Amino acid sequence: MFIDIDLSNPKPTYLQIVDAVRRAIATGALEPGDKLPTIREVAIQARVNRNTVSRSYLELEHLGLVYNRQGSGCFVSDEGPQRERENRGSRIQELADELVLEAHLADQAVEETMKIIQQSAERLQNESSNRAKGHTNE
Amino acid sequence: MFIDIDLSNPKPTYLQIVDAVRRAIATGALEPGDKLPTIREVAIQARVNRNTVSRSYLELEHLGLVYNRQGSGCFVSDEGPQRERENRGSRIQELADELVLEAHLADQAVEETMKIIQQSAERLQNESSNRAKGHTNE
């Protein structure tokens, strides 16, 4: 769990942390019962205030993805992965609706939109396969 | 050009105004040379401060969609519709990329994503045809 905070990113720091954890749960890097790094550890590693991390962990708890235990730490809940899948599903629907609306306003045929999706998917596929081959940034 | 401001919408007021004008240009409701309502008119109609509307018009000018002329008003620029098409194109690409990434993280096959897009498009189609038939909110 290395969390990389981008200060130039307009997204609030605490939400960047939330996203990083959510992604780890989505990919299976974090599984139910797994312990997250402590608030103070993340604060030091990501170079932010511990109150900011605390806010992130609280938000994750509200999302039902983790539970915080004073004195012991923060752990992925049993329902975490399932909840996260549901969250992504809603997000996908939102994005699809907005995309379709934009395409409509731009006088774009649905077929054209599909093509763009297809190309984007292929790009993502290539990127991840390149990473798998060890083509990392140098 | 009636602009409806939703105070419960987290999107800043000035951007809601920008979006309304952009949409009017995208649909052809506003064409090059057309005069927008004056800043003070919009301020009264949308019940916001004139400085807020001024900010919107400045933003629209920065986007190259309109030009402001002290003493005469605000007008859609010749390149407005073209610029707006380009803006939408970029936005569509962004949305497509994010959608594909989300689908990937949710372990969703591209075909499933396509299906969701298709359904969303059909929903939009039905809504607009209902509006055309006069099925407005009562």
Next chain:
DNA sequence: TAATTGTCCTAGTGTACATAGGACAATAAA
């Protein structure tokens, strides 16, 4: 017992958004 860990608290800083209204220059209309 001592250290760790999440939690709660107050306080202060910076930024974005919106309001309010005065003042002015460019333009248009009378």
Next chain:
DNA sequence: TTTATTGTCCTATGTACACTAGGACAATTA
């Protein structure tokens, strides 16, 4: 020329949010 309109600029105020800073405490663990 005069008057009204219109965009522009200015200062000031208030609110909300994000973030930092650090003290203090309770629950848990070692």
